[in-house]
Amino acid sequence: MKLFSSAIAKLATWYLIILMAVSLLFSIIIFQVAQSEIASRLSFIVNQPDSFLSSLQAREQLEIATASLVVSLGYINLVVLLAGGAGAYLLAKQTLKPIESAHEAQSRFVSNASHQFRTPLAIMKAEIELALSDKGAKKSELKQTLVSNLEEVNHLSDLSSMLLELSQNKKALSDTPDKINLQILLEDIVDSQGLGERTEIMVSGSPIIFSYETAIKEICRILLDNAQKHGSAGTPIIIDLKEDKGVISISFSNQGGAIEQTQLQKVFERFYRTKQTEGYGLGLPLAKQLVEVLGGTISLTNLPQDKGVIAEVVLPKR
Numbered sequence: 001m002k003l004f005s006s007a008i009a010k011l012a013t014w015y016l017i018i019l020m021a022v023s024l025l026f027s028i029i030i031f032q033v034a035q036s037e038i039a040s041r042l043s044f045i046v047n048q049p050d051s052f053l054s055s056l057q058a059r060e061q062l063e064i065a066t067a068s069l070v071v072s073l074g075y076i077n078l079v080v081l082l083a084g085g086a087g088a089y090l091l092a093k094q095t096l097k098p099i100e101s102a103h104e105a106q107s108r109f110v111s112n113a114s115h116q117f118r119t120p121l122a123i124m125k126a127e128i129e130l131a132l133s134d135k136g137a138k139k140s141e142l143k144q145t146l147v148s149n150l151e152e153v154n155h156l157s158d159l160s161s162m163l164l165e166l167s168q169n170k171k172a173l174s175d176t177p178d179k180i181n182l183q184i185l186l187e188d189i190v191d192s193q194g195l196g197e198r199t200e201i202m203v204s205g206s207p208i209i210f211s212y213e214t215a216i217k218e219i220c221r222i223l224l225d226n227a228q229k230h231g232s233a234g235t236p237i238i239i240d241l242k243e244d245k246g247v248i249s250i251s252f253s254n255q256g257g258a259i260e261q262t263q264l265q266k267v268f269e270r271f272y273r274t275k276q277t278e279g280y281g282l283g284l285p286l287a288k289q290l291v292e293v294l295g296g297t298i299s300l301t302n303l304p305q306d307k308g309v310i311a312e313v314v315l316p317k318r
Contacts, residue, residue, distance in 0.1 A: 004100045008092045015088035016081070023080045027073045038065045117160075119221070120152040123192070177318070180216060182241055182248065183207040189220050190239075195228055198237055205243025210318045215290045222283040223252040223311045230309065231256040246317050247296075253310040259302060267300060291315070 039062055131137055131145045183203050190199045209216070227237045231254030240251045259267065267284050284300075291298040296315035303310055 004096055008089065008096055011092035011095065012085070012088040015091060016085055019084040019088065020077070020081060023077055023084075027077055031069060031073060034069055035062075035066055038062060117156060119193075119225070120156050124149050124152050177210040178213040180209050180211060180213050181207055182209055182216070182250065185213070185217060186220060186239055186241065186250075189217065189224060193221075193224060193228070195224065195237065198228075198234070199224075199239060200236055201239045201241065203241045205248075207241055207243070207248075208317075209248050209315060211294055211315060215294060216315075219287045219290050219313060220250065222287040223250075223313070226283060226311065227252040227254040227309075230254060235308075243317070247314055248317055249312055249314045251310050251312040253303060253308055255303075255308040257308075259300070259309055287313075 042062055127145050127148055131142055134141075183201065184207075186201055190196055190201070224237070224239070231237060235255035238251075238253045240249075240253070242249045242251075288298050291313055294315055296313060298311070298313050300309060300311050302308070
C-alpha cells in the first residue's frame, strides 16, 4: 500500500538519522581520545634523552596516525550507514505492521459491507416504493412488505456482524455451527432474487450441513448472482447439490461466455475484474475468504466447449 510504503520510508529515515547521529558522536569521541593518546605517547618518546624521534618526525607521525584514524572511522561509519539503513527499514516495517494490518482489516470490512449491502437495500427500496405507489394496497399486502423488509434487516444485521467478525479474525467465525438444510436455504435465496423460473436445483444425498448459516447464505448469494449476471439472458442456471463422504459440494453453472484460463484464478483477487465483469471485483474474493474460513475450497472452471462457467464450493458437513 502506497500510504504505508511512504510511512515506512519516513520512519526508517528517522531511525537511520538517530543511528548515524549516535555513530558520529562516538566517532568524534573516539577520534579525540585516540589522537590525544597518540600525541601524548609521541611527546613522551621525543622527550627521552636517547630518543630516536625528533619533534618534526613526531609531528609527521601524528599526522599520519590521525589520517589513518579518520579513514578507519570513515569506513566504520559507512558500514554503519549501509547495515543501519537495512536494519532501520526492517524495524520500521515491523513497527508499522500491526497498524497496517488493522488498516487493511478496516478497509476490507468497509468495502465488503458496502458491496454486500447493496442487494438487500435494493430489495427493500423496491418493495417500499411499490407499496407507496399502490394507493389501493390492502393491509395484508402492506404487512407482507413489512415482514419482507424485516427479513432483509435481519439479514443485514447478521451480515454486518459476520463481516466485522471476519475482519477481526480471518481464521474463524463462530464456535457454535448451525444446522442448515441447504436445499431450503438455496430455494429461499433463489426466490428472493426472483430467479425461480430460471433456476433448477438438483439434490443428491442429504442436504444437511452443520456450519455458519450467514456465511453459507452469503456464499450462495454471491455465486448465484454471478451466475445470473454472466449467463446469457433467459438461459437456465443449474445448482447441483451433492453429498459424498463427509463433504457437500454446491455448484452453480450458467450458459454464457467462458473466462480465459489466465483469469480463472485471478477472479478471486480483490478488485480484479474480467472484461465481462460489471461489478467491483469484491464478490468472489469475499466468497473465497468465507469458504476457506469454513474449511472448504472454491473453484471456477469453464464448461466443455466453453459454453459457460461453473463455480463449485466443497464444504465439510461438520
